[in-house]
Amino acid sequence: MTDTTTRTSGKGREVVAFRVSGQDFCFDIMSVREIRGWTETTLLPHAQPYVKGVINLRGSVVPVVDLSERLGLGAIEPGPRHVIIITVIGSQTVGLLADVVSDILTVNEEDIQPVPEIAADEVKAYISGVVVVEGKMIRKMDLSRVLPTAIREVA
Amino acid sequence: MSSVSSDDFRDSFFQECEELLEAMQDGFALMVSGAHEAETVHAVFRAVHSIKGGAGAFGFDALVAFAHHFETALDKLRSGDLEAGEETLMLFQRCGDHLADLVSAARDEAGGPLPGGEELREELDSLIGEQPQEEEGLPAFEPVVLDLDAMGEAQEGPGSISILFEPEADLFRSNNEPALLFRSLERLGRLEARADLSRVPLLEDLDPEQCHIQWQLGLETEESEGEIRAVFEFVEDACRLEISSLGAAGLEDGDLPSLEDLISVSPEASLLAETAPPPPAQTAEKTESATEKTSGGPPRGAATATIRVDLDRVDKLINLVGELVIKEAMLSQSIAQLELPSENEVSGGLESLKQLAGEIQEGVMAIRAQPVKPMFQRMARIVREAATATGKRVRLVTQGEHTEVDKTVIERLIDPLTHMIRNAVDHGLESPEARREAGKPEEGTVILSAAHRSGRVMIDISDDGGGINREKVRKIAESKGLVSPEADLSAVEIDNLLFLPGFSSKEQVSELSGRGVGLDVARSEVQTLGGRVSIASTPGEGTTFSISLPLTLAVMEGMVIEVAGQTMVVPITAIQESLQTRTAEIHSIGATGRVVANRERLVPIVDLGETFGLRRTPQNLDGHVLLMVETDSTTHCALIVDAIQDQRQVVIKSLETNYGHVHGVAAATILGDGRIALIIDPDSIIRDTVGAAGADLQLQLAR
Amino acid sequence: MSLKILAVDDSRTMRNLISAALGRAGFEVDLAEDGEDGLRRLADALPDVIITDINMPRLDGFGFIENVRKLYRDRIMPILVLTTESAPDLKARAREAGATGWIVKPFDEEKLIWAIERVAIPGGGT
Numbered sequence: 014m015t016d017t018t019t020r021t022s023g024k025g026r027e028v029v030a031f032r033v034s035g036q037d038f039c040f041d042i043m044s045v046r047e048i049r050g051w052t053e054t055t056l057l058p059h060a061q062p063y064v065k066g067v068i069n070l071r072g073s074v075v076p077v078v079d080l081s082e083r084l085g086l087g088a089i090e091p092g093p094r095h096v097i098i099i100t101v102i103g104s105q106t107v108g109l110l111a112d113v114v115s116d117i118l119t120v121n122e123e124d125i126q127p128v129p130e131i132a133a134d135e136v137k138a139y140i141s142g143v144v145v146v147e148g149k150m151i152r153k154m155d156l157s158r159v160l161p162t163a164i165r166e167v168a
Numbered sequence: 169m170s171s172v173s174s175d176d177f178r179d180s181f182f183q184e185c186e187e188l189l190e191a192m193q194d195g196f197a198l199m200v201s202g203a204h205e206a207e208t209v210h211a212v213f214r215a216v217h218s219i220k221g222g223a224g225a226f227g228f229d230a231l232v233a234f235a236h237h238f239e240t241a242l243d244k245l246r247s248g249d250l251e252a253g254e255e256t257l258m259l260f261q262r263c264g265d266h267l268a269d270l271v272s273a274a275r276d277e278a279g280g281p282l283p284g285g286e287e288l289r290e291e292l293d294s295l296i297g298e299q300p301q302e303e304e305g306l307p308a309f310e311p312v313v314l315d316l317d318a319m320g321e322a323q324e325g326p327g328s329i330s331i332l333f334e335p336e337a338d339l340f341r342s343n344n345e346p347a348l349l350f351r352s353l354e355r356l357g358r359l360e361a362r363a364d365l366s367r368v369p370l371l372e373d374l375d376p377e378q379c380h381i382q383w384q385l386g387l388e389t390e391e392s393e394g395e396i397r398a399v400f401e402f403v404e405d406a407c408r409l410e411i412s413s414l415g416a417a418g419l420e421d422g423d424l425p426s427l428e429d430l431i432s433v434s435p436e437a438s439l440l441a442e443t444a445p446p447p448p449a450q451t452a453e454k455t456e457s458a459t460e461k462t463s464g465g466p467p468r469g470a471a472t473a474t475i476r477v478d479l480d481r482v483d484k485l486i487n488l489v490g491e492l493v494i495k496e497a498m499l500s501q502s503i504a505q506l507e508l509p510s511e512n513e514v515s516g517g518l519e520s521l522k523q524l525a526g527e528i529q530e531g532v533m534a535i536r537a538q539p540v541k542p543m544f545q546r547m548a549r550i551v552r553e554a555a556t557a558t559g560k561r562v563r564l565v566t567q568g569e570h571t572e573v574d575k576t577v578i579e580r581l582i583d584p585l586t587h588m589i590r591n592a593v594d595h596g597l598e599s600p601e602a603r604r605e606a607g608k609p610e611e612g613t614v615i616l617s618a619a620h621r622s623g624r625v626m627i628d629i630s631d632d633g634g635g636i637n638r639e640k641v642r643k644i645a646e647s648k649g650l651v652s653p654e655a656d657l658s659a660v661e662i663d664n665l666l667f668l669p670g671f672s673s674k675e676q677v678s679e680l681s682g683r684g685v686g687l688d689v690a691r692s693e694v695q696t697l698g699g700r701v702s703i704a705s706t707p708g709e710g711t712t713f714s715i716s717l718p719l720t721l722a723v724m725e726g727m728v729i730e731v732a733g734q735t736m737v738v739p740i741t742a743i744q745e746s747l748q749t750r751t752a753e754i755h756s757i758g759a760t761g762r763v764v765a766n767r768e769r770l771v772p773i774v775d776l777g778e779t780f781g782l783r784r785t786p787q788n789l790d791g792h793v794l795l796m797v798e799t800d801s802t803t804h805c806a807l808i809v810d811a812i813q814d815q816r817q818v819v820i821k822s823l824e825t826n827y828g829h830v831h832g833v834a835a836a837t838i839l840g841d842g843r844i845a846l847i848i849d850p851d852s853i854i855r856d857t858v859g860a861a862g863a864d865l866q867l868q869l870a871r
Numbered sequence: 872m873s874l875k876i877l878a879v880d881d882s883r884t885m886r887n888l889i890s891a892a893l894g895r896a897g898f899e900v901d902l903a904e905d906g907e908d909g910l911r912r913l914a915d916a917l918p919d920v921i922i923t924d925i926n927m928p929r930l931d932g933f934g935f936i937e938n939v940r941k942l943y944r945d946r947i948m949p950i951l952v953l954t955t956e957s958a959p960d961l962k963a964r965a966r967e968a969g970a971t972g973w974i975v976k977p978f979d980e981e982k983l984i985w986a987i988e989r990v991a992i993p994g995g996g997t
Binding site: 176177180181183184207210211213214217218220221222224225227338341342343344345348349352399401402405406 | 881887
């Protein structure tokens with residue numbers, strides 16, 4: 014385990030860590046409903062390029078966001094090895110397309126550092142801080158900012 | 169009085185009020201049509217009476233007060249002191265509206281009298297030519313038992329009281345019981361009772377209906393005389409009762425048997441041990457009734473044919489059934505892929521499962537279905553108000569009010585329907601003078617009807633007015649730049665101009681149907697429900713607006729098609745027919761436009777693939793199918809689809825819950841393979857393609 | 872053994888209120904929607920006390936009371952009229968029909984129970 018997890022503090026929070034186009038991200042595990050393998054989506058007309066379409070999640074119509082494209086890291090050509098992290102953001106359920114889910118970590122509030130200046134501007138807009146774990150920088154994602162725009166319009 | 173304030177009871181009271189108001193309005197409608205019987209008037213009276221009764225229990229004073237005036241007037245009608253003339257009925261209907269408002273106000277805890285109530289009360293009073301007993305007098309209605317404190321205060325606690333009590337036959341006939349009266353007296357203090365049997369005749373002379381016994385009671389009590397009289401409240405008209413104070417002296421023992429003595433000799437002493445002897449005439453019966461008494465078990469609830477269910481629960485059930493139907497379809501597909509021999513057991517079993525699932529779905533949907541009647545009754549009020557505001561005389565006739573429609577559809581239909589009804593009174597019907605000149609009765613008629621027709625609900629709003637003044641409509645449309653002065657428009661096309669956004673504005677719409685909302689808004693509201701609106705108008709005879717609606721918002725009949733590798737669903741209601749491109753007569757217009765000749769018109773061709781950004785429109789249409797779709801009966805277009813897969817019922821799933829509205833898409837559904845298919849919205853596609861004024865317009869210009 | 876009461880009222884609200892009040896007081900309650908319904912209930916089981924409204928569809932309170940007295944002339948069944956009416960002539964009519972007592976609405980729980988206890992032949996619990 015990592016040094017962040019060994020420090021037992023009441024403020025520890027579990028986060029799910031995942032990789033998108035070679036970069037590590039995480040967000041609160043409470044937002045994750047489930048993780049599924051890639052399934053073919055139904056395309057949505059007039060959608061933003063990062064909206065991969067919609068999938069059927071036990072009877073609900075759930076949009077899938079290509080996080081890589083959303084963060085300006087280039088579109089993913091999704092295949093069987095990719096995962097869709099089903100998240101609940103506010104009252105909406107959204108699937109986030111990622112390369113792989115790497116870990117579940119416990120992070121203390123005080124370990125979260127401000128976003129460094131070196132981060133690419135595109136990414137910076139979607140993260141609320143960074144955590145360094147075993148020399149790796151994990152970006153904490155602000156989920157409300159990755160919502161597809163069609164949602165923000167109606168929300 | 170102790171007021172009851174449980175929320176459940178309140179809810180149930182207001183629910184009952186809705187039903188009672190409905191019954192009342194039904195009654196008035198019958199009376200207006202002249203088809204009523206005596207029972208109709210009774211039912212209306214009872215409805216108002218019950219509202220008053222319930223309102224009293226909850227302390228809704230303003231509601232009670234008005235209902236009381238209303239009820240008093242209705243009572244006159246019931247007793248025949250009042251004629252059910254036109255004026256009277258109109259007043260009663262307005263009172264009914266006001267009563268409904270007061271009920272709403274009470275529900276919203278807005279309390280207090282509402283504007284207009286005082287005037288109505290005065291009108292009612294002058295109608296019946298008297299002031300009803302004021303509700304302010306309600307406390308006087310309270311039985312004596314509760315007003316005793318006041319009486320008691322007037323007197324000192326009397327100490328020893330002497331009571332002479334001589335029951336009459338009526339007392340027993342009404343099942344009152346001296347023994348119980350004595351028991352009640354005992355609660356007030358120390359009681360001594362002596363029965364004077366001296367007047368009991370010999371057996372042969374005995375009238376068994378009469379009591380013949382007189383009681384001399386002595387009571388040591390601190391309670392007032394009023395409290396004592398209250399005990400005799402129910403029998404004061406059925407006995408001789410003399411109460412006198414003996415001061416503190418006490419009652420001397422006389423030679424009459426004491427209470428205890430009487431009890432010991434009484435045959436039913438075991439039953440009435442702590443009280444006093446019953447009169448002889450009743451003893452046998454009492455024993456029997458007392459021993460027959462059996463009890464146990466909780467109180468039985470009211471016998472009702474309905475239960476109240478939280479809507480969320482129903483919707484959850486509907487969702488689950490929807491999933492069941494999808495799962496069934498998925499299973500069917502998997503089994504089909506197994507390529508089992510035909511006539512196998514699995515397929516047979518699956519077929520019955522499918523049927524069952526369909527029946528369950530239908531049954532569950534029916535839970536949400538409600539008759540349109542309450543909505544229609546609301547419209548009756550809109551008509552009355554509109555008539556008053558425009559100075560027209562209008563009769564509303566409703567038909568098919570028991571037609572059932574999904575609850576949500578009904579709720580969301582109220583606004584557009586209100587608008588159309590107002591429109592019918594305001595613009596549809598002529599002024600009384602104009603009607604007279606045209607040889608029509610001064611009173612205009614608006615018919616509101618509902619019916620199920622081929623899996624949809626049709627709601628028609630017809631007036632017998634002058635019909636659409638097409639010349640005027642056209643002029644207005646031209647002046648607003650909505651249509652070119654050169655356009656060659658058919659009558660139907662001109663009528664449809666009424667639905668153009670921006671056609672009606674505050675200028676020509678009177679205060680009534682105005683509010684800056686046009687028929688275009690009403691129509692788009694209907695369209696969001698998957699409905700369509702059309703107009704038919706005959707000059708001099710009237711106009712009919714027809715609304716066609718799906719039965720439910722949860723499932724629909726759709727054509728499953730394929731376009732550019734994507735599976736989509738087109739609502740069956742929008743589809744006229746499909747054409748094979750090979751045999752269709754297709755013409756090019758301009759550089760890219762193409763039309764197909766169909767039923768003597770040229771219909772523009774639209775590629776769904778291009779509309780949805782999936783591909784460029786194929787140049788060669790061989791092997792494609794043209795799906796002829798129409799909207800609101802006037803505008804058409806032909807959709808290029810690659811293949812038609814199936815026609816089936818699909819479960820409607822919202823795209824907006826997790827994503828948002830997509831232009832050209834009405835909703836989504838889940839197909840047998842578990843994948844999502846979009847349900848296209850033909851109306852918006854046609855509108856985008858050929859403009860709101862309609863394809864046929866443009867094409868006729870082009871010809 | 873608790874007292875068994877039959878309450879007859881065409882208003883669901885009143886039935887609910889009566890039922891709750893009497894249930895709280897420990898009585899066993901049976902409900903009927905109008906006079907006819909009331910007579911049907913009596914055919915099943917006889918209560919200790921009947922409470923009835925006057926204004927009801929099908930068979931009103933007067934008719935109901937008259938019928939009860941005719942059909943069950945050998946029973947003692949106190950009948951209390953619970954109504955908003957207070958006119959003396961109506962009271963007289965109810966008495967004529969055989970009503971035991973008269974309680975004027977608005978509904979008051981204590982008043983109702985007190986009245987029942989005044990007319991009920993104790994079957995046990997009271």
